Structure formats: structure tokens, C-alpha cells
Amino acid sequence: MNIGIVGLGLIGGSVAKAIKQNTEHSVYGTDLKESVIYKAKLIEAIDDRLTEEILGICDMVIIAVYPGETIKYIEEHQKLFQKGCLVLDCCGVKEAVCGRVRSIAAENGFTFVGAHPMAGVEFSGFEHSQKTLFRNASMILTPEVDMTIQDMEKLKKLWVSIGFTNVQISNPKEHDRRIAYTSQLAHVVSSAYIKSPTAEDHKGFSAGSFKDLSRVAKLNPTMWTELFLLNRENLTEEISTMIRHLEEYRDAISQGNEKDLWNLLNEGTERKILIDKNTKK
Amino acid sequence: MNIGIVGLGLIGGSVAKAIKQNTEHSVYGTDLKESVIYKAKLIEAIDDRLTEEILGICDMVIIAVYPGETIKYIEEHQKLFQKGCLVLDCCGVKEAVCGRVRSIAAENGFTFVGAHPMAGVEFSGFEHSQKTLFRNASMILTPEVDMTIQDMEKLKKLWVSIGFTNVQISNPKEHDRRIAYTSQLAHVVSSAYIKSPTAEDHKGFSAGSFKDLSRVAKLNPTMWTELFLLNRENLTEEISTMIRHLEEYRDAISQGNEKDLWNLLNEGTERKILIDKNTKK
Numbered sequence: 001m002n003i004g005i006v007g008l009g010l011i012g013g014s015v016a017k018a019i020k021q022n023t024e025h026s027v028y029g030t031d032l033k034e035s036v037i038y039k040a041k042l043i044e045a046i047d048d049r050l051t052e053e054i055l056g057i058c059d060m061v062i063i064a065v066y067p068g069e070t071i072k073y074i075e076e077h078q079k080l081f082q083k084g085c086l087v088l089d090c091c092g093v094k095e096a097v098c099g100r101v102r103s104i105a106a107e108n109g110f111t112f113v114g115a116h117p118m119a120g121v122e123f124s125g126f127e128h129s130q131k132t133l134f135r136n137a138s139m140i141l142t143p144e145v146d147m148t149i150q151d152m153e154k155l156k157k158l159w160v161s162i163g164f165t166n167v168q169i170s171n172p173k174e175h176d177r178r179i180a181y182t183s184q185l186a187h188v189v190s191s192a193y194i195k196s197p198t199a200e201d202h203k204g205f206s207a208g209s210f211k212d213l214s215r216v217a218k219l220n221p222t223m224w225t226e227l228f229l230l231n232r233e234n235l236t237e238e239i240s241t242m243i244r245h246l247e248e249y250r251d252a253i254s255q256g257n258e259k260d261l262w263n264l265l266n267e268g269t270e271r272k273i274l275i276d277k278n279t280k281k
Numbered sequence: 282m283n284i285g286i287v288g289l290g291l292i293g294g295s296v297a298k299a300i301k302q303n304t305e306h307s308v309y310g311t312d313l314k315e316s317v318i319y320k321a322k323l324i325e326a327i328d329d330r331l332t333e334e335i336l337g338i339c340d341m342v343i344i345a346v347y348p349g350e351t352i353k354y355i356e357e358h359q360k361l362f363q364k365g366c367l368v369l370d371c372c373g374v375k376e377a378v379c380g381r382v383r384s385i386a387a388e389n390g391f392t393f394v395g396a397h398p399m400a401g402v403e404f405s406g407f408e409h410s411q412k413t414l415f416r417n418a419s420m421i422l423t424p425e426v427d428m429t430i431q432d433m434e435k436l437k438k439l440w441v442s443i444g445f446t447n448v449q450i451s452n453p454k455e456h457d458r459r460i461a462y463t464s465q466l467a468h469v470v471s472s473a474y475i476k477s478p479t480a481e482d483h484k485g486f487s488a489g490s491f492k493d494l495s496r497v498a499k500l501n502p503t504m505w506t507e508l509f510l511l512n513r514e515n516l517t518e519e520i521s522t523m524i525r526h527l528e529e530y531r532d533a534i535s536q537g538n539e540k541d542l543w544n545l546l547n548e549g550t551e552r553k554i555l556i557d558k559n560t561k562k
Contacts, residue, residue, distance in 0.1 A: 118488040138485045168485035178486040181479035186490035189470060191549030192526035194556065196519060198462035203560050204419045204449035205459040207399040209467035212493040217553040221546035228534050228542060238477060239531040243524055245473035250520040253509050261509060265502035268472030272498040275475065279484050 001154075004050045004058040005029040006073055008036050011090050011117060012064030013129025016045040018162035021131045025158075028054045036126045045129075055080045060158075062115075064090040066226055071100050074112075081110040086151055088115040092179060094142050094172035096230040102144065111151060114142035114172055116179070117164070122218045134163035142172045180234035187224060188239060190217040282435075285331045285339040286310040287354055289317050292371050292398060293345030294410025297326040299443035302412045306439075309335050317407045326410075336361045341439075343396075345371040347507050352381050355393075362391040367432055369396040373460060375423045375453035377511040383425065392432060395423035395453055397460070398445070403499045415444035423453045461515035468505060469520060471498040 003019060005012050008031040016027050029046035031037050040046045048054070055061065055077060063070050070089045081087060087110050091097050094114045105112035119137040121128060139159045143152060156167045170178075193199075194217040202210055228235055252261040284300060286293050289312040297308050310327035312318050321327045329335070336342065336358060344351050351370045362368060368391050372378050375395040386393035400418040402409060420440045424433060437448045451459075474480075475498040483491055509516055533542040 118486065120488065137488060140486060166485055178479060178482050181477050182483045182487035182491040186494040188527070188530045189474060189494060191546055192523060192530060193470060194549050194553050195526045196462050196522050198459060198519065199552065199556055201459050202463045202556065204447055205399065205421060206463035207401065207418060209497045210463040212496055213467040213470060214553060215493055216490045217549045219546060219550055221543050221550055224546055225539055225543045229537055229539060232534055232537060236531055236535040238479065239527055241477050242473060243527050245476045246469070246520055246524050249469045249473060250517055253513055254517040256510055256513060258506055258510060262502050262506045265472055265500060265505055268475050268498045269500055269502055271480065272475050272495060275480055275483065
């Protein structure tokens with residue numbers, strides 16, 4: 001296949017490197033930064049620049065930029081995709097993107113599939129991209145109901161070949177509801193956690209739990225602001241739930257209520273064990 | 282030295298194994314469970330059982346049980362420690378323990394030192410103890426002001442020899458204030474995080490941030506209930522601070538306030554970078 005990649009940041013760059021490493025497909029990439037395209041070509045992460053001409057012969061186009069930019073790119077290039085081309089985004093929210101792009105795809109005869117690779121590190125940009133980023137990761141796809149099985153098989157094969165061990169089929173609404181918790185709330189909590197004045201004095205007084213809790217506090221504020229605001233309702237609800245639970249712990253502790261506190265901690269432990277067990281099934 | 286270890290759980294068992302592995306000291310251990318003492322001797326984690334007779338010839342005694350049990354052990358054995366013996370606890374709170382034991386030590390001619398090894402895993406018991414548990418970890422000591430430099434050197438040497446790369450001198454009050462944030466709040470937050478109803482649906486929709494945030498939700502409820510209630514004031518304040526910060530994020534998100542949200546996330550990122558930088562100094 002000829003595969004186009006729009007945006008060679010952490011995700012797009014890693015996809016390009018992984019496809020070149022693991023498959024025989026040709027990869028064409030583009031980025032806002034000329035220097036990134038040049039570098040990607042130099043280290044053979046891409047075969048060549050993705051021009052408008054090459055876009056017309058691509059069998060698949062993977063767009064790895066922010067939600068707003070993704071929609072803009074598709075709007076501006078809608079006439080240039082090959083008929084039957086598989087066009088994917090990589091955004092962390094799906095309703096806002098899929099809802100806008102759906103009709104454009106139908107009108108122009110290409111197939112749009114929402115995609116969210118569940119992988120990342122606390123760094124961004126092509127320089128941090130790596131061909132092994134997706135090893136053992138989960139890929140969430142939110143295809144339209146009329147997508148063919150053949151196209152889905154083609155997609156699954158590609159993702160598995162670059163390291164994903166799980167391809168999860170979902171729909172935009174369900175995706176956004178779950179991601180508000182697993183990913184977005186986790187980032188909010190980490191960001192809030194690091195703001196305690198005591199954080200400055202952690203040196204020598206911290207171990208694994210501090211390290212884990214604070215890791216994703218370092219994030220890309222522009223990207224996450226966009227993602228959070230595109231999933232407002234779900235995320236607001238998750239934060240409120242979290243606050244309610246924290247209040248239960250605080251009240252039990254401040255009142256010295258040993259029984260309640262033990263129950264709260266025990267419930268959390270049992271729940272964590274149960275959830276880990278279900279994951280292994 | 283002859284070293285006694287009281288309680289051969291995750292911490293006591295790991296201390297025993299690490300001392301036997303890395304030093305020439307003799308190790309004598311005891312535990313509430315006969316089977317644990319038997320097993321520890323069998324795999325040479327201890328040289329022999331710590332009897333009351335042997336206690337009297339120990340140069341150092343490391344007590345690795347819960348706070349209440351630690352105080353009880355010291356009260357019951359106060360007459361049996363050798364004069365000049367170094368007696369340490371391993372509790373996660375220090376004021377409650379050191380405050381009670383201080384006068385007993387002075388009256389009976391042994392030296393008590395509060396100790397908190399900043400290492401652990403989400404499992405407990407001798408079967409999970411490991412001789413490498415303390416590799417690159419931090420040991421916090423809260424000695425009395427009249428402790429001799431010679432004794433402190435002896436202690437430092439022991440901890441460094443079993444893997445600790447940092448021996449942090451503090452006092453009980455300061456210890457408890459900082460630990461309320463780095464360790465205790467982290468456990469409360471993780472326990473609260475796992476309680477969202479959405480947690481049950483995380484499979485295929487989660488990656489590193491979910492994994493890190495939820496890791497320590499699996500904890501020993503009895504131990505942590507005791508530790509939290511012995512550090513009530515500090516921990517209550519940290520949870521309240523955390524809730525206040527979460528409310529700021531929630532309000533910015535629910536109001537769609539892009540500027541405020543960006544600032545909140547950017548502040549968190551800058552703070553995390555600053556804190557990591559200070560740690561490396």
C-alpha cells in the first residue's frame with residue numbers, strides 16, 4: 001500500500017517508523033515543520049514527502065494532528081483522496097471528529113475510520129517518536145456501520161504488524177465516555193496532585209507512588225485543553241465523581257472513623273483486584 | 282554485628298535477605314507466624330530465631346511491624362535490649378511512634394532511631410520480600426538530637442550496603458508532613474480513582490496513565506488505616522488541597538474556559554518540570 005501520514009509528531013512519527021520497520025508499505029509524510037520532513041526522510045522514517053499529487057495515490061491516510069487541525073485537513077483535502085481510500089485520525093476524542101467528517105467522507109467516496117492509538121509518553125515531537133511505541137498497546141477504532149470487513153481486516157493487519165496486541169472496536173460515544181476516565185481524568189488528577197505546596201519538598205521523601213501519581217502532570221497543555229473541552233460533559237462528571245470519593249476519605253480521616261476508613265480502603269483494594277482480574281480474561 | 286529483626290513481612294523480610302546477601306552480620310528474626318520464621322531460616326534469610334536471650338546480645342534491632350505493635354514490642358522488651366543497642370522502627374509515620382518511645386529508650390539506655398525505608402510494592406508478606414527491594418531507594422531517619430555521630434555512621438553504612446542510595450536525616454514532624462503528601466495522599470487518590478463506575482469498562486481503553494494512577498489502589502487496608510489515622514491533620518489538609526485543585530479544573534472544563542484550563546495545565550507541567558529538575562541536583 002501507499003500510506004500517507006499527516007503530522008510527524010510523537011504519534012505520526014512513531015507510526016511512520018514502525019510501518020517502515022515492520023512492513024513493505026511505502027510511507028509518505030508531511031509536517032508543518034520542513035525540518036521534520038527533511039529529518040524523517042533522512043533517517044528513512046518516510047520514503048518521501050506527502051504532496052497533494054501523492055495524496056491521490058494513497059490507499060490509506062493517517063492523520064496525526066490535533067482534532068481541530070484534523071477536521072481542517074480533511075475539509076481542505078476532501079476532493080484529493082483516492083476513491084475508497086481509508087482515512088484515519090489519531091485523536092484522543094472521537095465524537096467531535098467523527099461527527100464532522102462522516103458526511104464529508106460519504107460525499108467524496110473515501111472511508112473515514114476514527115482511530116485512537118492508546119500509547120504515548122510524556123514527551124512530544126518527532127525527536128521522541130519511536131518505532132516500538134505501540135508494542136503491546138491497544139488501538140481503538142470507531143468505524144462507521146457500513147465499513148467493509150475487508151477494509152477492517154486490512155486495518156487490523158497493519159496495526160498488529162506495528163506492535164498493537166489489541167484492536168478494540170467501539171463507537172465515538174462509548175469511546176469518549178471511557179477515555180474521559182482512563183486517560184483524561186488520570187491527567188487531570190496528576191496535574192492537580194503536583195500542585196500541593198508540599199510537592200517542592202518531596203526529595204528524599206518519595207518513592208514509587210509519588211513517581212506514578214505525578215508522571216503525566218508534564219503534558220502538552222494546548223493539546224489537552226483541546227481534548228478536554230471536546231469531551232466536557234463526560235470529563236466534568238468524572239472529576240465530580242473523583243471529588244465525591246475523595247471527600248469520603250477525607251471525612252473518615254478527619255473524624256478518626258477507623259471503620260469507615262478501613263471499608264473505603266478495602267473496597268478500593270477489592271475493586272482494583274477485580275478489575276485487574278477482568279483485564280486478564 | 283548481631284542484628285535482630287522483628288516482623289518478617291515485606292519490609293522485615295527484605296531487610297533480612299538484603300543484610301544476609303550483602304554483609305557479614307548475623308541476623309536473628311522473629312514473626313507472629315511460626316511458618317515464616319521456619320521458612321526464613323530454611324532459605325537463610327536469617328541465621329536463627331530472635332529469642333529473648335538473643336535480643337540481649339543484639340547490637341541493632343530493626344522492628345518492622347505496624348505502629349501500634351512497634352510501640353507494644355518496645356514497651357514489653359524495654360528491659361531486654363543491650364545497653365547502647367540501636368533500636369529502629371520502620372513505620373510510615375514517625376511522631377506517633379518516636380514520641381512514645383523516646384522516654385522508654387532514655388530510661389533503659391538504648392538508642393531509638395525512627396526509620397522509614399521509602400520502598401515497597403503493592404504486595405505484602407514474607408513471600409514477596411526481596412533482597413533487592415531497597416535498590417536506589419531513600420531511607421529517612423529521624424534520630425534524637427543526642428545520637429552520636431559514630432552510631433549514625435554505623436547506620437548509614439548498613440543501609441547503603443543493602444541498596445539505599447540516599448539516607449535522609451529528618452525529624453518526626455517534618456517527616457509526617459511530607460509523607461502525608463508523597464505517600465499517603467498518593468494512596469488515597471489511587472484508591473478514590475479506581476472507584477469510578479467507568480473503571481469496570483477500562484479494558485482496551487487504557488494505557489500507562491490508567492495503570493500508574495490505579496497501581497497503589499491495591500493496598501493493605503489495616504496498615505494504611507492505622508497510618509492515615511496517626512497522621513490525621515496533615516493528610517486531611519492534603520486531601521482538601523487536592524479537592525480544591527480538582528474543583529478548579531472541573532470548573533474551567535464545565536464552563537468551557539479555554540484560557541483558565543490552559544493555564545491550569547501549563548502550571549502543572551511547569552511545576553512538574555521544576556520539581557524533577559530539583560530532584561536531580
